[in-house]
Structures are given as C-alpha cells and as structure tokens.
Amino acid sequence: MKLHIGLTGRGGYTVALVLAVAAPLAVYPVFLMKVLCFALFACAFNLLIGFTGLLSFGHAAFFGGAGYIAGHVLKAWGWPVELGIVAGTLASSVLGLLMGSLAIRRQGIYFTMITLALAQMLFFVCLQAPFTGGEDGQQGVPRRRLFGVLDLSSDINLYYVVLAIFVAAFGLIVRIIHSPFGQVLKAVKENEARAVSLGYDTDKYKLLAFVLSAALAGLAGATKTVVLGFETLTDVHWSMSGMVVLMTLVGGLGTLSGPIAGAIVIIALENKLGDLGAWLANATTVEWFRTLGESVTIVSGFIFIVCVLVFRRGIVGEMGGLLAWARPKAGAQETASAPAGTVRA
Amino acid sequence: MEIFGIPAQALLSQLLLGLVNGSFYAMLSLGVAVIFGLLNVINFLHGALYMMGAFLAWMGLNYLGADYWIMLIAAPLLVGTLGVVVERSMLRWLYKLDHLYGFLLTFGVSLVLEGLFRSFYGVSGQPYSVPETLSGAFNLGFMMLPKYRAWVVIASLVVCLSTWFVIEKTRLGAYLRAGTENPKLVEAFGINVPLMVTLTYGFGVALAAFAGVLAAPVVQVSPLMGSNLIIVVFAVVVIGGMGSIMGSILTGIGLGVTEGLTRVFYPELSATVVFIIMAIVLMLGPAGMFGKEK
Amino acid sequence: MKFKLNVTSLAIAATAGLFIATSASAQVSGDVIKIGFITDMSGPYADLDGPGGVEAIKMAIADAGGAIGNKKIELLVADHQNKADIAASKAREWFDQQGVDMLLGGTNSAASLAMAKLAAEKKRVFIAIGAGTARLTNEDCTPYTVHYAYDTVALARVTGGALAKQGGKDWYFLTADYAFGASLEKDTADVVKANGGRVLGSARHPLSASDFSSFLLQAQSSKAQILGLANAGGDTINAIKAANEFGINQKMKVAGLLMGINDIHALGLNVTQGMYLTDAWYWDGNVETRAWSKRFFEKMKKMPSMLHAADYSAVAQYIAAVKTTGTDDSDKVMAHLRKTPINDMFAKNGVVRPDGRMVHDMYLMEVKKPSESKYPWDYYKVVQRVPGEQAYMTKAESKCSLWK
DSSP states (O other): OEEEEESOOHHHHHHHHHHHHHGGGTSOHHHHHHHHHHHHHHHHHHHHHTTSOOOOSOTHHHHHHHHHHHHHHHHTSOOOHHHHHHHHHHHHHHHHHHHHHHHTTSOHHHHHHHHHHHHHHHHHHHHHOGGGTTTTOBOOOOOOEETTTEETTSHHHHHHHHHHHHHHHHHHHHHHHHSHHHHHHHHHHHOHHHHHHTTOOHHHHHHHHHHHHHHHHHHHHHHHHHHHSOBOGGGGSHHHHHHHHHHHHHHOTTOSSHHHHHHHHHHHHHHHHHHHHHHHHHHHOOGGGGGGGGGHHHHHHHHHHHHHHTOTTHHHHHHHHHHHHHOGGGOOOOOOOOOTTOOOO | OEETTEEHHHHHHHHHHHHHHHHHHHHHHHHHHHHHHHHOOOOTHHHHHHHHHHHHHHHIIIIIOOOHHHHHHHHHHHHHHHHHHHHHHTGGGGTTSOHHHHHHHHHHHHHHHHHHHHHHHOSSOBOOOOOGGGOSEEEOSSOEEEHHHHHHHHHHHHHHHHHHHHHHHSHHHHHHHHHHHOHHHHHHTTOOHHHHHHHHHHHHHHHHHHHHHHHTTTSOBOTTHHHHHHHHHHHHHHHHOTTOHHHHHHHHHHHHHHHHHHHHHOGGGTTTHHHHHHHHHHHHOTTTTTOOOO | OEEEEEHHHHHHHHHHHHHHHHHTTOOOOSSEEEEEEEEOSSSTTHHHHSHHHHHHHHHHHHHTTSEETTEEEEEEEEEOTTOHHHHHHHHHHIIIIIOOOEEEEOSOHHHHHHHHHHHHHHTOEEEEOSOOOGGGGTTTOOTTEEEOSOOHHHHIIIIIHHHHHHTOOEEEEEEESSHHHHHHHHHHHHHHHHTTOEEEEEEEEOTTOSOOHHHHHHHHHTTOSEEEEEOOHHHHHHHHHHHHHTTHHHHSEEEESSOOHHHHHHHOHHHHTTOEEEESOOTTSSHHHHHHHHHHHHHHSSOOOHHHHHHHHHHHHHHHHHHHHSOOOHHHHHHHHHHSOBOSSSOSSBEEOTTSBEEOOEEEEEEOOGGGOOSTTOOEEEEEEEOHHHHSOOTTTOOOTTOO
C-alpha cells in the first residue's frame, strides 16, 4: 500500500465527511452545529477576501441580519423552518446588494471602511428596531418540523440537516471557484487593471461575488438562529466581523478548506479554553492557567498577531507549504491557495 | 424661548456637551490621521491605548498616589513608549505588504490589551474623581457646566492646534509631510525616515493616551471605553480626509456638535448619524472633505 | 492500494481531534446534585449578585452538609457578561451535558428570561434571584420558574407609590434600554398615573453607559419634579454622580428605583441621605439576619444585599425540598415548593404562588443622614412594611396562563 499525500483529491473531502457524519457520537451536537454554521460563515467570507481580494469588515451585518429576519419570521409569523432559513438568506442577499453597490465604488482600505460603516449602521438599526428585541435579543425561536416531517427538536436530526446545508453550500462555493466566473474573480484579485483592459466589467463581477458571499453568510446566520433558538446583538456587532476575519486568517486565506479549519480552532478555543486551562493547570501545576477560560479575547488577539506576522498562509496554507517542501520531486501541484500575503490593494 | 419647537435651554446644553464630546473625537482622530498619513496604517490600537491612558491615570492615583496632573504628562509618555515598541517590533515588518495587514495587526494587539485589562478589572468602570482644582461648575443659567468639561475643551483645542501647527508650519512637520510622499528621496537627504516614522507613531498614540487621561473623570474608566469609541473615530477620520490634520480636528468637533443636535431632535439617530455622513462623503469621493486621494 | 490522504483532511482531522479530546471529559452524572449559577460576575451588576452570590450559595450548600443522603451537591458558576446568548448557551450546555438539576439566575433580566424559557423546555427547576422583570411570572411564566427575591412591580408600588403620595406628580425616567429597565419604567409609570401623576418622558441609555450627561440634560429640560432611575448597579451609581455634578439633584428629586446596600456604600451617605428605596431584606433587621450577615461579612468584607440573602435562602429551600420529596424530579420539587411556606432568615411566611412568584413582605426604607448612622453599614431606617399581597401583582392583574 502506497501512502500518497497530495493536496487535492476527493479522498480528503470523503474522509472529512465521514468524520463529520460520525462526530455526534463523540461530541455534543449543538457544539458541532455551531461550528458548522461558523465554518460556513468563514467560507462565505473567504469567497470575498481569498478569491476576490476584497476585505470586508462588516460581514456580521449579513450573518446577524439574516439571523434576525429568520428568527422573526419563525417566531412571530410562525413560518416553517425551511422558509425561515430561505427568508434569512434572501434578506442578506438584498442587504449584500445594497451594501455592495455602495462599497464597490472604492478600493482597498476605503472599501473596508465603507463596509465597516454600513455594518455599524445596521447594528444601530438592529439596536432600535422593535422586532429584534434590542439588548434582549430574540428568544425562543422554535425549531418545529422540517418540511412538516422531520422533527428538529432532536439535536441529532437537526445536526444532519445542518450538515447537509453546509455540504451543499460548500459544494456551491467550490463550483463557483472552479467556474469561469471564479477565474475572472481570481484575475480581478491579482491585477484588476489588467482584467479591465481585457474587457471585463470588474465592478459587476465584484458586486456579484459580494452578493454571493453575503447570501451564504446569511444562510449560515439563519441556520445558527434555528440551531440555538435565539439571536442577539452579538451577531451584528463589529467584533463578530473581526472574528470571521480571524477564523479565515487562521485557517488560510484563499484556500478552500482553510476557513473550516479556522472555524473549528476558534470555536473550540472559545468553548474549551476553560477546560484547556484547567487541564494545563493540573498538568503543569501552574495555577494561573486556570484563569485561562476568561481570557478568550487575549488568546484570540494573540493568535491574530501571530497569524498576521508570521503565519499568513494559515493552517491549511502552511501545511500545504510544508508538504510541498517535503516532496520536492513531486513536480507542479494544483493548489487552491493564493500566493502568500497578497491581499488586494 | 423655543427654536424649532425645542426650548433653547435644551438645545444649548446639548450643543455644549456635544462640543465636549467633539473635543475627544478631534484628539483621537488627529492621532489616527497623523499615523495614517505617515505610516499608511489604520491604527485600530488607538482605542485600546486611549483606554490605557485612562487606566494609567487611575492606577497612578490608586497605586502610587500620583495625581491627575502628573499622570497627564506621564501616561502619554508611557503609552508613547509602548507605541514605539509595538511599531519597532511588529508593525515595521508589514510596511512592504498591503496596509490592510497593519490594520489587522493593530486589531489583534488591541484585542490582547483589552483582554488583559478586562481579566484584571472586569468590565464595569472604575470611578475616577475630578481633580480638586477643577471641581465645581459654572452656572450658565440654562445649565450647570462642570468646570472640568470646560477644561477638556480648552486642553484638547490647545493640543490639536499645536499639533497642526507643528505639522503644517514648521520644518519638522515639513520633513514629516515629505516623508509621507516620498520616503526614499527624503532619506537621500540624510533624514532618518524610519526613526521619524517610529516617533510619529509614538506621538500619535501618546495623543490617544492624553485623551484617555482627560476622559478619566468624565466617563468611567473601563476596559471597554476604547472599543466603544474607535469605530466612530475611524468614521471621523474618513469624513475629514484620511491624512488631513485640520480635517480631522474640524470634523471631530463638528461631529460632536452634530451628535448633540441630533440628540435634541431625534435621539435614536444620534449614534448612527456619523456613519450616514461617512457613507455619503465616501460616495462623493474617497478623499473625504479635506483630504487628498492616496 | 493507493490511499490518498489530503491536506484538507489532515487539517480538519487534527483540529477535530483537539476538541474531541477535551469534550470527552464532560459526562452526565446522575449521582450528583448539580446546581448551576449564571450571573454577571464582572460587569455593572457584579456587586449586586456576582461573587457575593456565589459565596452565599456555597454557604447554603455547606450548611446543608454538602450532600443530600449519599449524593454530593456540586455548584457550577458562569459569567454571562450581561449577554442573554451566553447565558442561554451555557445553560443549554449544562442541562444537556452536565446534567444540571437546578439553575439559579443571577442579575440581568434578559438573561433570566432566556434561561427561564430554556429551563421550561428541558423541564428543570429555574429560580430567578437577581433579575427584576415581572414578566418572569407574568407573560413569560412557566411551570418551572420561581421568581424569588423581588420584582419590578414591587419596586414600583412601594417606592413609586410612596413618592407619588408625597407629592411627586411629574416624573421623567432614565431607563436602561433592555428588559429590566423597560419593565421597571412601565410598572412605575403605571403606579404614578394611578396616583394622578404624569410621566413627562424618558431617556433610554445603553446598559453600562459611560456618560449620562446628555440624558440628564434631557431630563432637566423636561422640568419634571422627580427623576426616576429605572436602572441598577453601576448605572445607578454613575447616574447619581452625574446628576450631582450637573446640579440636577437641586432641581429634581432623584429616585433610585432599584438600589442595594452596596450602591449606598459606594456613593456614601452624603449623596444618598433621605433617598427612598424598596428592599426585601436588611442585614440589620433582626438577630437571625445579623448572625448570617456576620458570617457573610467575614468572607466578603461587605455586608450582604437582599440578593445574597435570597441566593442562600433559595438554595437552602431547594435542598430541603429535594430531601423531603426524596427525588430531584423537577415536577415533584416544584409541587413541594408551592405548598410549603418559607420561614427562614430571608422571609417569614413566604409563599410560592402558582405563577411562580415567591410572595413575601417588602420594606420601604429611607437612607439615614450621616449623623444618624452609628456604625459601619448602618444605612437604613424602615419607614413601612408592605405586606406581600399589596406589593406584588394580584391575580386579577396577572397575565400568567398558569394562574387563572
């Protein structure tokens, strides 16, 4: 038996899928679902930054905005689950269209600042609007039955539904990247002027990428609302936008599976830092580790710094780099990763 | 007496308060603008260092018995030094990359700083009293204006205008502005540009710390005080023109007053009005109201 | 056979392994009685019912012997940072993974509303101590909620009623913009209007606001006689300080609608003398309360508030209920709590009504002048004892579907 370690391959995704299907046996399903939602959020975000080169610092607007819409229609209007999620996704697409058409007009840091400002506006709208519940948030969003048949109050049932949503959305992203549309996006990222000179209306492409990214981020947000049963201002706050940047950066900008790895790491960190601290404290008898649980912000910030300074390709990017180095005679390999460090100016 | 249906007393008092807030916006956005002008970095750290300035004032008082006036000098110096360290050890590796990485780095450092203060001090504010010499209030008839708030306006105006003067009207400022436009050429003239850059960063964040000490008796000294403000400060800088000094000062004050006015007529909008203005301004042109396109 | 591994799967598997390892330690255990306490441990309400509450609960567990029969009693504590989503997530995790039997809700009404819903869904006992909103036993009542110490209706009727009768006709509210502030403002406004007064307006401020000056100036320009502070903890303290700074307290009477002894301690008697407030319990009330407070003071170096006493009492009553019924089944325990009067250090002749409200006497207190205070923490004089039936919402007014 030969052990081939390659960078492509359906094999890899199959292994991941098997793990995902089996996971609820060992791990708390609600936690897994949360990870899946954030992974989708990060993948959607990565579509914009990793493959189109646009850094949006306001993606929480789509994530939380869709969550609020879904929560409202599910709870106050009594819509069925599938329609609620669709409603949320549609809402974030519209929001993406509005925000994108305003933001696309500018480049680089100005683009980022516009997304930040527009997202803040949405935050304050959500703070004031009666249907969001303001500081209280929306509570008690019901799960009910999928298509009137599958009882979602069981965490296991819901998990497989969420997994299916995730796989479908991820598959869509893969298709987008490998399509001619995706190639144009890549061209826009590497050299927009050249793409324009070749006759592409880059603004339209950028806007479409923005809307797609917003739609998928909204799908993630709406699904999360159904899973957890509530929606609060945390999901539209700019620190959530920062968090998705962190996840994508940690996992690997411009790689397909990077954001998934990044989401797993960051969510696990958030939830398990306390346990990790207790374990470290017991293992090393250094009592200070026990307070690690309260220090999620510090650890996240630290990871951010490390990633920006030395670890720019993220987990998946670095592993890809390492494997390439380990097999020098492998020849040209198809990678999905962008050249390290190029974020579009 | 009523203006637009609002009693003049309410209007004037909110305007005056708005002026006080505007002074803070002006000082903070001045620092961000100076740093952006020279380093091309949007300094997310500004909020956290403002918070640190306030905390140093509080710590100085409670642990060392150092009073307000001492900390007003000491805190900016300490924070300025920290800024120099951050710039030298981390930021300078990122200059050759897209300046969004600088933004992300400063974001990361701000998370660490805030997290550290939060784990030691919780999130509720520590009280810091107004220094004796500035306590009491002026009775203006329509409101009582605490003397301290008047001092805030005066101090920040003095600091802002002096900074503007140094940058726009002196030779040192000329070197700085030249260094922004063409660092290689300036270096060829024998000016140590990297040192200038480092010191500029240090100065910019020292301004933030100064604002923090000024703020300590006004707001509660809390680890979250910076993150509440920083996004608004960014908006001010963008509206005023990202590298323009006078732009940030005028916009900062203007925004404080605008917020105050909005609070009288339509209070729910007061938090959003700055972003609406920013979006409009950016739509019309990326350089903001006073800046030049980069 | 070629076996193609992949960076993707390696990365995912590696990171997945990380947390599988750490999750495996959590198990559901049936032979331990687990009590969970979720509150604000580090924010504006931390002094009201944070670390002090934890201490009070530990005292109750210790006094019960640390075990019921051969089952140990274990306490889990979490800080919700005044975020309802953190509270709900933690509570869900505790119910599903840790097998928590009874959840205690600390401060923050929004968090408690969320926890109450969750506890009802999972059919576990939820006792709300620190939160104020009367909604917990009104529109949002559940068969598993007990609202123990106080609520916004009681505060409104006792303080609001007293002030309105004194001649305070025109009110302006400074309200914390979330469930608690909204409830307190509404309930007090109802009392003011019932007494022939008017509400001239209200200014909503975010929880843990840093600067109250603009809200206070709005209040001043309304020309109301009374400024009602529909907030608590750090917000109340800062609002009162700012009111003094801007001279508002000379033009309007400042009424703190929820104040604890720790707030008075932080502000000092000079600032707070003569203020009215409603309290469920006073450390200096009688021999029993003084004895318990002394024990609390030794650990915390501060005198306990009504919330700390309520934490102790609620846990003690729960433990007693489990002991007597011989089970930790939520329905049986709730039934027992409803039919057993509560007579302990915290309340005399307290009764848990069908809507979940624990009804007991409330006290209208006045803050002493500095000259009247003879020893540390001697802050209150009791103006009036208001029987529970008068202080709390009556059956006729209640919207709770369980109490018809």
